[in-house]
Amino acid sequence: MYLADQTWPELGDYVASESLAVVPLGSTEQHGPHLPLATDHLIAESLARAATDRTGHLCTPTVNVGVSPHHRQFHGTMWVDAPQFRDYVESMTRNLAYHGVDRVVFVNAHGGNVQHLREVGRRLRDDGTMYAIEWMWDESIPDLVSELFDHPGPHGGPKETAMIMHIARDLVRDDRLEDARDGGTVDLTGDHLREYGARTYYDAIENAENGVFGDQTDATPDAGAELFEAATDQLVRLLEWLDAQPIDDLLAPAHVDPQPGERR
Template sequence: MNLAEATWTDVRELETNLAVVPVGSTEQHGPHAPLGTDVLNARAVADAGIERTDLEVVRAPAIPVGVAEEHRQFPGTMWVSPETFRSYVRESIESLAHHGFDRVVVVNGHGGNVDALREVGARLTRSERAFVVPFTWFEAVGEHSAEMGHGGPLETALLRQCHPDLVREDRIDEASEGAADGWGEWVSYANLAYDSAEFTENGVVGDPTEGTEQRGEALLELAAESLARLVEAVATRDVSRPERR
């Protein structure tokens, strides 16, 4: 059930404790991809994963702004502090748990959110207010994960599959020519760069020309199947906390 499209009386009749919360970011993704790429992709994976399970699942509205100050030099990028983000996500999930949806998978589409979401999941789970597991879609697509960049082949492919009208196809070559090969500037296993503008002129990392619609179809299938397995595991897990040793 899409929570945003349901009435409160619809929700009252549900007999599930499962919820999925898409989380993304509103940030630059190069000259060819929309600022909402991370939200759009997270929501697409969330919906596709839910469709692949027979369980009744509530799909919450997507959270559109995340931890993204690293893209602040590019116009249109929005961000909040990690502290604000953690609080907002945590309290949003607590409101779901108040209504009985206390087994939650957070479907994430932005790398900058990963650490904060893990902290939120741990805090809520240890307090026994809800059992929360973060799931980042581009970490769950097999060998493709090694090519994850920014506005690169994976994100572009999934957009072409799910939202082809939002990809500026006439700017793909420009995006590719100005892209960086990798994320950051590394010396002795340390990243010297804090902002993406330090190492990519146009905001892109990786070659978006390799992000075909066919690849997007494969990515969506892999991510959705992974999510469906996770939701089923969350539904049946014993979530009681271990006893003190």
């Protein structure tokens, strides 16, 4: 159920019996010469809508701009600073709590958002407002990603390319796949741009001249369909699990005895 398509009485019927919502989040940032800047938020929204269509749960509008300053050197990249992103997402999610939602899944498709969504989830849980967790599609199906691609790449690689081939085929520039591979970094090793254990880089351009990683020529629409269905299955299972949990089991445990301020 997509929130923005409903009327307020219809949403009243929903929260009278349900208390779970899905919030898709991505970014608007460079994804090399072959993929649109919309890549991350297209993936997040498509997965969120597919999973909630199957479960009947509520899906909110997508947060399209995320924490992406590490891609700022490339034309068109948009970002918000981390504190403002956290505050915005927290405020929006508290709106849902006001309407009766007590558990949320952040369906996230941008790595730069992860730690900040975790922080928002902690804030909401620690003050007893709700239970909110971050879910990243490719982390839910690592074995399949490894099976399909020798060089999946952490950004703009064949896994994201295949997903967009499945979701929005006309937005993939097929004639630039080799350029993406040859102008980027195929293998990003663990010690890449590290000195004596310190990570010495901040921005994507320092690791790949065109901003992307992996071998994009391995991507196919069929692989994208397989990734999409597998990730959707995982998200559906997560929603069903979360919906079944008693809220008291999800919120922060109490302080060990004796309780703070309790007289012995």
